[in-house]
Amino acid sequence: MDIIIKNGCIHELDKHLEHSGATKLYIITDDNVGRLYMDKLKGIIDDYTMGIYILTPGEESKSISTVLSIYDALIEQNMDRNGIILSLGGGVVGDIAGFVASTYMRGLKYIQIPTTLLAQVDSSVGGKVGIDYGGYKNMVGSFYFPELSIVDVQFLKTLPRREITCGLGEVLKYGLIWDYGLFKYTVDNMKNIYDGDMDILLEIVERSVAIKKEVVDKDRYDIGLRRILNFGHTIGHSIEACYGFTHYNHGEAVILGMIYESNIAYQMNLIDEGYFEEIYERLKGLVEPIKFDKDDIEKLIHRMKMDKKNIKDRIALVLPVSRGKVKLFMDVNEWLIAKSLEGEWI
Ligand SMILES: NC(=O)c1ccc[n+]([C@@H]2O[C@H](COP(=O)([O-])OP(=O)(O)OC[C@H]3O[C@@H](n4cnc5c(N)ncnc54)[C@H](O)[C@@H]3O)[C@@H](O)[C@H]2O)c1
Ligand SMILES: [Zn+2]
Numbered sequence: 001m002d003i004i005i006k007n008g009c010i011h012e013l014d015k016h017l018e019h020s021g022a023t024k025l026y027i028i029t030d031d032n033v034g035r036l037y038m039d040k041l042k043g044i045i046d047d048y049t050m051g052i053y054i055l056t057p058g059e060e061s062k063s064i065s066t067v068l069s070i071y072d073a074l075i076e077q078n079m080d081r082n083g084i085i086l087s088l089g090g091g092v093v094g095d096i097a098g099f100v101a102s103t104y105m106r107g108l109k110y111i112q113i114p115t116t117l118l119a120q121v122d123s124s125v126g127g128k129v130g131i132d133y134g135g136y137k138n139m140v141g142s143f144y145f146p147e148l149s150i151v152d153v154q155f156l157k158t159l160p161r162r163e164i165t166c167g168l169g170e171v172l173k174y175g176l177i178w179d180y181g182l183f184k185y186t187v188d189n190m191k192n193i194y195d196g197d198m199d200i201l202l203e204i205v206e207r208s209v210a211i212k213k214e215v216v217d218k219d220r221y222d223i224g225l226r227r228i229l230n231f232g233h234t235i236g237h238s239i240e241a242c243y244g245f246t247h248y249n250h251g252e253a254v255i256l257g258m259i260y261e262s263n264i265a266y267q268m269n270l271i272d273e274g275y276f277e278e279i280y281e282r283l284k285g286l287v288e289p290i291k292f293d294k295d296d297i298e299k300l301i302h303r304m305k306m307d308k309k310n311i312k313d314r315i316a317l318v319l320p321v322s323r324g325k326v327k328l329f330m331d332v333n334e335w336l337i338a339k340s341l342e343g344e345w346i
Contacts, residue, residue: 003125003213005151005206007198010113014044016148017084020109024083025050026074028097030057033089033115036158041088041113051077055093062092062131064140070100084109087146090116090163091123095141098129102144112146115155117167117201118251121174121208124149126216143221151209153201162249164194165286169232169251171204173258174211176279177231180324182207187282227309231318231326232258235341238303242296248287255287263340264332265319275323280345291343300341301334 004012017025025048029038034054042050053070055061085108087097094112101110114124130141156164168186175183182204186193192200212229219226236257240248248256259280266276280289292300301315309316314331321327 001127001145001147001149003149003151003209005120005153005202005209007153007202009150010040010152010154011044013041013111013113013150014047016111016150017045017048020084020147022082022084022109023049024077024079025086026077026079026083027052027086027088028055028070028093028100029053029088030055030061030090030093032057033093037088037115037155041086051079055089055096057092059092059132059137062096064131064133066096067100067103067131070096071104074100074104079104079108081105081108084111086111086113088113088115089119090114091119094119094123095129095138096131098127098144098146099131099141101146102129102142107144109147110144112149114149114151116159116163117156117205118163118170119167120151120153120156120205121167122170122212124151125209125212127220128222151205153198153205156201157196157198161194162252165255166249166251168193168286169236169254169258171208172283173229173231173254174208176258176262176320176324177228177318177326178211178215178324179207182211183324190285227328228318228326230309231320232256232261234304234307234309234315234317235260235300235337237307238300241303242299252287255283256289259283259289260337260340261317262320263345264317264336265321267336267340268319268332270319270321270327275320279320289343289346291346292341297338297341301337304337 053073085101087094101108112124114120127143127145129144130138133139171186189200232254236254239256240253262276262279265271304315305313316330317332318326318328
């Protein structure tokens, strides 16, 4: 899988398409991104026959009914295996477009053009594609790698502030699991990142993608090392789910998850107080931690027990063990988790 990361690299798309020999393109995007960028994209690829599918923005679109309706549109356009699907948008668009590409006619080539920080550093790298089903996120899907990802940080200029925070959750996670220098660089440049400094955004995107790619290359099908990418996610997912997926976006929930999970690591003496305080002080400025009450804690722990890393109903957590390093612990004491969520230390 090739990844091009630059400021302005969207213009390299036509060069790549020429090499691929494709004549037909099918663009999948959402309404917000389409309004902002479709004209620009059309300008770059105007020599091709193309179809366009525009989703309603948001997670609700990541459904089987959307997929069916895209299949119908592809059939109507006579899309065949010589065509290429282009996904232009955030993680929702990327996950659906990739899923459609992986299944329509047993697989079409597809190119990812991620437009959110989260999609650039996370969802467009790693080949996981899919949809939500039966009330569960990402319940149906597969592994299907795009033939190219074009990661152009210019798109981030129009991204709302909360969506930057969302992507930063993953960037900070890469720092804490793999490269403490990236964590430091990101927290030290926070203001510039929110101000849209392209050089700094390019640096954090490049470093994050390199880490995700290295981890994924060593464990393409998520059976070993890749689990470290779950740091902050076990508690983060349970918070996201208990608030009905509306109150916090994914990255915000992951930021909270990293705070509570680091506190658990501190309680277990895996990290010293200085490191815990550093993580806490830096992250609490992005999302305010909560002191959960008894009922909430029960719900959160119940949800954590459903996590796929677990064996039986023991809770497995990825926890920090030193600066920029984490390990998977298969059976973390529930009482410690509850104590962390109570938040007396906040
Ligand atoms: N496949 C994976 O490995 C993987 C990893 C992480 C997350 N995900 C999935 O990603 C999804 C979340 O992705 P997301 O956070 O990108 O959300 P999203 O795709 O919903 O995009 C967030 C919002 O930003 C808007 N937007 C996108 N690009 C924009 C731009 N450049 N300027 C202005 N607005 C823009 C969108 O229209 C949307 O309203 C979830 O469904 C999650 O499950 C997948
Ligand atoms: Zn995540």
